[in-house]
Amino acid sequence: MKSSLMLTIILGLTSLMLVDPTRAQEATDAAAEDKANLAQDLTNPLADLVTIPIQMNYDSGIGPADDGSKLQTNIQPVYPLQLSEDWNLISRTIVPVIHQSDIFPEAGSQFGLGDINLSLFFSPKKPRSGFIWGVGPILYLASATDDLLGADKWGAGPTAVALTMRGRWTMGALGNHIWSFAGASERADIDNTFIQPFVAYTWPSAWTVSVQSESAYNWEGKEWSVPINVAVSKMVRLGKLPVSIQAGVGHWVTTPEAAANGWRFRLQANFVLPKPR
16 A cells, blocks of 8 residues: 555656656757757858748849840758867858749740859958958859859859947858850850858847848949848758748849849748758
8 A cells, every 4th residue: 555655656757857847948948049059050141051942032123125034043051070179161152943934125035043152251260349251252153054144154262251240230242253264255254253241130030031142243334233232041850851931022122124123033942951970
């Protein structure tokens, strides 16, 4: 009788421990904090994360008659490599898949692969005073599957990014410059500067709001392309896979003649993959 009573008491105490509301709440809070921290890490272009962002951009008002449109899906794998105890090498690739219509007079529509950009950032593993930076080369690959989807040029140049993360804020800028060095002689040379300032705020609920621009200056044509983009994202999980889902809208402040103008729209899913061991 005594042993049965003792066994009942032990089982009761065990069940109480298993459903301890304090511990359960602490576990829930810790999981929510981890999700919010990961959401903020994704606002850092140099984060030590293996990710595959897939970004869709829709622009209109293109061409001489302003009736052209472009849907560009950028597949942008990011892969960090540990070079030493002090340095990382972050590879960021942009692979554009494009569908466009009425961009050029009487050209109809085109669909296929655009020109690929590959950026390599050498970045310290231990930033000082919260200042994170990386520098390296950028390569422009003439990979377009249609002459109207790319520049038909090969190019290269320098690229750099610098940012700081203060509390829930992330602020910084990314930039590069590309010169063409080979390709079709009848096509225009590439001499372009790209500047992307950005600021983002992440809430403990893993929601993030960001404002950025993807401004480009064409030194050959002496023309600016300047959009202002605003986006909202939320960190969720598909099974065990963390994914940041984003929706955004932008407006072209200034563009060259016959280029995209007016409003633009963006959808993005950023998949966070486990790091290989």
